[in-house]
Each structure stands twice: as structure tokens, then as C-alpha cells.
Amino acid sequence: MAEQVHRLIYRSHSTVPGDRRDEVLAEIFDVARSKNKKAGVTGALLISDHWFVQALEGDEAVVTGLFETIREDDRHTEVSVVESTPVAGRVFSRWSMARISASGRSDIPLHDVDGRIRPAAPDQPDREQQELLTRMRNTIGADSV
Incomplete structure (x- = not known):
């Protein structure tokens, strides 16, 4: 039986x-990776100069609860949900949390190796990941395509 996956994408204005x-971003990633892995949540966080766009994937109750905690964080304001829906599967299945640049040229998938963040193998995002990353970037006008 296929895993039931819920995806929630939100955007917010950084106050950092x-x-x-x-x-601050190093702290965010350290905490997110550890907690997300334990909770079975995967995703990606796109960071631009003044905006965050984050995709969270996992059990609906877990993802929704995590988002409610994130919503209260004072490191951002203007938090709004872009998408919250059941999906056929995880797009970021290997990423407990990945830091994504505002431009497509320097997306950096990250993973945990012995408790430390390391770049993943130098592979390109697959088509589904690329499409979702583009949608995420477009919510803050980070893509020109």
C-alpha cells in the first residue's frame, strides 16, 4: 500500500x-533536520533575501502540527499557505530538509551524514522536484522563467 502523503507549502517574510x-539559518537547518527526520517529514526550504518558501511532506497531522509551530516563529511574518493537499508521493523523499537557493543554478540538496550536514551527491533534481521548486520560486518572484 502506498504511503499517504500530505504536502504543505507556505511562504513568509524573513525578519532575520x-x-x-x-x-540563524544554520540553527534552523540543524533543528529542522533532526526533528523532521524523527517525525518522518521531508521537504525543502527556499531562501531569498527577504522571503522563505518551504515545502513539508509527510503525515497530514504531523505536517499540519509542524506548520502551526513554524507559523508562530518570530523569525518571519506574513506567513501564508500556498498549497496544502494530499499528494501521490514525496517529491523530496531523500531530504529531511534541503536548503534551496533563489536561483535554479545553485540548488543544494543537503543530507545528514553522521550528525552533520553535507551536500548530497552532485545530481540534478528530477523533473518532479524541478517543477515543484520552480512553483516555490515563483511564489516570491525568484524565477525569471
Whole structure:
């Protein structure tokens, strides 16, 4: 029987000061990767200068509960759901959380190796991943295509 998967995509405006950006984002990824892996949640976080767009995939109750926690985080405002729907399968099945650049040229899939974040093997996102990443980028005008 196929796994029941729910995908929730939201966007929000970053309140992280530029001079603390690297530190804060590292903390976000460390916590997200650990908690998401334990909860069976996969996804990707697109970061631009002032916006976040995140896709979360997993059990509907878990994803919805996680989103409610994320919604209350003071590192962003203007949180709005772009999509929340059951899907046929995970697009980001290998990524407990991936950091995605605003441009398609430098998407970086990340994974956990011995408790430390490492770039995944240098492979290109598949067609389904690429389509979803493009939709995510388009919610904040990060793509010109």
C-alpha cells in the first residue's frame, strides 16, 4: 500500500537581520533536520533575501502540527499557505530538509551524514522536484522563467 502523503507549502517574510543570517539559518537547518527526520517529514526550504518558501511532506497531522509551530516563529511574518493537499508521493523523499537557493543554478540538496550536514551527491533534481521548486520560486518572484 502506498504511503499517504500530505504536502504543505507556505511562504513568509524573513525578519532575520542580515548580519545574523548565516548563524540563524544554520540553527534552523540543524533543528529542522533532526526533528523532521524523527517525525518522518521531508521537504525543502527556499531562501531569498527577504522571503522563505518551504515545502513539508509527510503525515497530514504531523505536517499540519509542524506548520502551526513554524507559523508562530518570530523569525518571519506574513506567513501564508500556498498549497496544502494530499499528494501521490514525496517529491523530496531523500531530504529531511534541503536548503534551496533563489536561483535554479545553485540548488543544494543537503543530507545528514553522521550528525552533520553535507551536500548530497552532485545530481540534478528530477523533473518532479524541478517543477515543484520552480512553483516555490515563483511564489516570491525568484524565477525569471
